[in-house]
Amino acid sequence: xxxxxxxxxxxxxxxxxxxxxxxxxxxxxxxxxxxxxxxxxxxxxxxxxxxxxxxxxxxxxxxxxxxxxxxxxxxxxxxxxxxxxxxxxxxxxxxxxxxxxxxxxxxxxxxxxxxxxxxxxxxxxxxxxxxxxxxxxxxxxxxxxxxxxxxxxxxxxxxxxxxxxxxxxxxxxxxxxxxxxxxxxxxxxxxxxxxxxxxxxxxxxxxxxxxxxxxxxxxxxxxxxxxxxxxxxxxxxxxxxxxxxxxxxxxxxxxxxxxxxxxxxxxxxxxxxxxxxxxxxxxxxxxxxxxxxxxxxxxxxxxxxxxxxxxxxxxxxxxxxxxxxxxxxxxxxxxxxxxxxxxxxxxxxxxxxxxxxxxxxxxxxxxxxxxxxx
Amino acid sequence: xxxxxxxxxxxxxxxxxxxxxxxxxxxxxxxxxxxxxxxxxxxxxxxxxxxxxxxxxxxxxxxxxxxxxxxxxxxxxxxxxxxxxxxxxxxxxxxxxxxxxxxxxxxxxxxxxxxxxxxxxxxxxxxxxxxxxxxxxxxxxxxxxxxxxxxxxxxxxxxxxxxxxxxxxxxxxxxxxxxxxxxxxxxxxxxxxxxxxxxxxxxxxxxxxxxxxxxxxxxxxxxxxxxxxxxxxxxxxxxxxxxxxxxxxxxxxxxxxxxxxxxxxxxxxxxxxxxxxxxxxxxxxxxxxxxxxxxxxxxxxxxxxxxxxx
Numbered sequence: 001x002x003x004x005x006x007x008x009x010x011x012x013x014x015x016x017x018x019x020x021x022x023x024x025x026x027x028x029x030x031x032x033x034x035x036x037x038x039x040x041x042x043x044x045x046x047x048x049x050x051x052x053x054x055x056x057x058x059x060x061x062x063x064x065x066x067x068x069x070x071x072x073x074x075x076x077x078x079x080x081x082x083x084x085x086x087x088x089x090x091x092x093x094x095x096x097x098x099x100x101x102x103x104x105x106x107x108x109x110x111x112x113x114x115x116x117x118x119x120x121x122x123x124x125x126x127x128x129x130x131x132x133x134x135x136x137x138x139x140x141x142x143x144x145x146x147x148x149x150x151x152x153x154x155x156x157x158x159x160x161x162x163x164x165x166x167x168x169x170x171x172x173x174x175x176x177x178x179x180x181x182x183x184x185x186x187x188x189x190x191x192x193x194x195x196x197x198x199x200x201x202x203x204x205x206x207x208x209x210x211x212x213x214x215x216x217x218x219x220x221x222x223x224x225x226x227x228x229x230x231x232x233x234x235x236x237x238x239x240x241x242x243x244x245x246x247x248x249x250x251x252x253x254x255x256x257x258x259x260x261x262x263x264x265x266x267x268x269x270x271x272x273x274x275x276x277x278x279x280x281x282x283x284x285x286x287x288x289x290x291x292x293x294x295x296x297x298x299x300x301x302x303x304x305x306x307x308x309x310x311x312x313x314x315x316x317x318x319x320x321x322x323x324x325x326x327x328x329x330x331x332x333x334x335x336x337x338x339x340x341x342x343x344x345x346x347x348x349x350x351x352x353x354x355x356x357x358x359x360x361x362x363x364x365x366x367x368x369x370x371x372x373x374x
Numbered sequence: 375x376x377x378x379x380x381x382x383x384x385x386x387x388x389x390x391x392x393x394x395x396x397x398x399x400x401x402x403x404x405x406x407x408x409x410x411x412x413x414x415x416x417x418x419x420x421x422x423x424x425x426x427x428x429x430x431x432x433x434x435x436x437x438x439x440x441x442x443x444x445x446x447x448x449x450x451x452x453x454x455x456x457x458x459x460x461x462x463x464x465x466x467x468x469x470x471x472x473x474x475x476x477x478x479x480x481x482x483x484x485x486x487x488x489x490x491x492x493x494x495x496x497x498x499x500x501x502x503x504x505x506x507x508x509x510x511x512x513x514x515x516x517x518x519x520x521x522x523x524x525x526x527x528x529x530x531x532x533x534x535x536x537x538x539x540x541x542x543x544x545x546x547x548x549x550x551x552x553x554x555x556x557x558x559x560x561x562x563x564x565x566x567x568x569x570x571x572x573x574x575x576x577x578x579x580x581x582x583x584x585x586x587x588x589x590x591x592x593x594x595x596x597x598x599x600x601x602x603x604x605x606x607x608x609x610x611x612x613x614x615x616x617x618x619x620x621x622x623x624x625x626x627x628x629x630x631x632x633x634x635x636x637x638x639x640x641x642x643x644x645x646x647x648x649x650x651x652x653x654x655x656x657x658x659x660x661x662x663x664x665x666x667x668x669x670x671x672x673x674x675x676x677x678x679x680x681x682x683x684x
Contacts, residue, residue: 089577
């Protein structure tokens with residue numbers, strides 16, 4: 001599989017249903033062999049975009065190019081893509097063997113060779129000998145695998161997956177995430193994966209496009225998305241984020257100083273986003289970037305005094321809410337539950353100290369629609 | 375006695391407190407509830423179907439002597455049905471005509487049902503009701519109007535002559551098995567559209583998309599997915615048309631001519647002009663048994679097909 005960075009090129013694609021715009025002016029480049037996720041809440045246009053890649057919907061405007069070939073005039077049954085449907089869409093009147101072999105009819109393979117190929121696919125999805133069974137005899141996870149095999153046997157250039165793990169229970173879903181990721185690595189086919197589950201997108205993808213209301217908000221690697229969201233919407237959608245309002249005091253070559261009122265003077269690292277002195281900025285800090293201590297931390301650094309108002313024990317980690325004078329919303333803090341130290345903190349009531357490194361601070365442009373601190 | 379009812383009451387569930395003994399009895403015995411709900415229908419079934427059927431079977435074992443019945447029981451009539459070639463020929467023709475009619479109805483109704491199921495997105499019910507329009511006029515009127523259309527100087531013949539395509543009227547149109555098939559097909563089409571429509575409507579659209587996705591064009595997809603999945607509806611439709619048309623005698627009488635006569639005409643003649651009621655009864659039973667056999671085969675096929683699909 002070619003490894004160029006724009007194996008799939010989506011160029012200014014819009015799609016409206018009547019007066020409703022499902023996808024508005026979306027552009028992205030997806031690399032060959034990439035595991036690419038479209039992430040967003042329901043109704044954000046991610047499924048419509050996927051269906052346009054498959055050819056089930058025609059873009060109102062814009063163009064989709066796959067492997068150098070424009071898809072505008074290519075009907076869905078002739079596209080070099082295959083899809084795994086949300087409900088799997090296993091043909092109920094055919095057995096598993098015939099389901100997997102369904103798309104191979106055009107290849108006109110001799111029966112023995114076809115049977116061998118199907119059996120190979122069954123081995124790959126760890127369901128050997130299931131060929132004679134019917135779809136209603138299979139569990140959800142097994143059907144999901146069959147849907148996968150049925151699409152992969154055709155060796156498509158791109159595999160489209162429409163929330164394929166949505167119907168599975170949590171444990172099976174996590175197992176399938178691993179398997180799917182491993183499978184994608186071994187076959188080397190470009191996967192375009194639609195999901196509303198941010199955790200799923202983060203664990204599986206090479207890159208993620210976060211979508212909302214028919215537009216892309218940010219396209220980046222999972223780490224970048226989590227550590228350096230470029231808008232408040234992305235920051236709030238992926239994981240938990242604490243937001244504070246501030247005003248830029250000074251900007252120099254490598255850092256931005258922001259006066260955040262009750263939080264004090266906050267230093268943020270300067271990256272691509274430009275701020276002018278006196279501009280309002282959003283300060284965003286992830287819950288796990290805070291450190292929590294009962295006594296006042298000695299030495300220099302950023303810290304602030306607060307009051308522990310609630311704790312939640314979640315097994316591997318604990319969540320704390322800390323009220324700070326002058327800040328409306330309690331600050332969310334999370335900490336790993338390690339063997340000894342934190343136990344005190346977990347049972348602690350009353351005064352605590354919050355500390356954070358400068359690197360934990362993400363500075364965002366003040367967003368007109370979300371000017372209220374969360 | 376009062377003591378007994380008191381203890382009985384106390385053992386009943388609380389919810390039945392307000393009702394009398396009947397409601398508590400009904401709560402307890404589901405089967406009884408079922409029979410009670412069925413009872414109006416059951417009564418009509420017994421009076422209208424079981425009793426006449428019993429009389430028919432009884433009568434078929436008698437024989438006719440002049441204007442009298444010989445009430446000694448004998449299977450002579452059935453031997454007669456088996457031996458006389460005319461009966462077997464007419465039975466075979468009845469089955470052929472209504473089989474052809476069922477086939478034609480299904481073939482003609484399928485596209486209509488398909489259209490409504492897949493290409494109509496709003497007001498589907500209006501379309502369905504419009505398709506049942508033939509049923510809004512009397513059956514006899516429909517038969518007579520076909521007589522006008524198919525007749526020697528009818529719409530089709532005069533139309534074709536007018537266009538200069540033929541010199542002589544086509545004689546095979548009216549008074550032939552073809553006329554019977556055409557008329558019955560038109561008359562019963564609504565019964566076929568509904569089950570086929572339902573079976574098409576039930577098909578999960580994502581299956582069709584999956585077939586397209588796996589490389590099937592529209593035609594191939596129809597024969598690999600849509601048609602097999604709609605087979606239960608098709609079989610049901612064929613059966614629904616076959617059963618009533620095989621016993622029809624109005625259309626064959628009015629449009630069939632000598633070659634279009636069916637077994638039902640003979641049965642009605644036995645009870646009329648021929649005045650051999652026991653023979654008529656035996657023929658009716660023979661026809662009924664044949665239809666039942668066909669139905670059983672249809673039902674078994676349909677079961678098999680449905681099992682494969684669900």
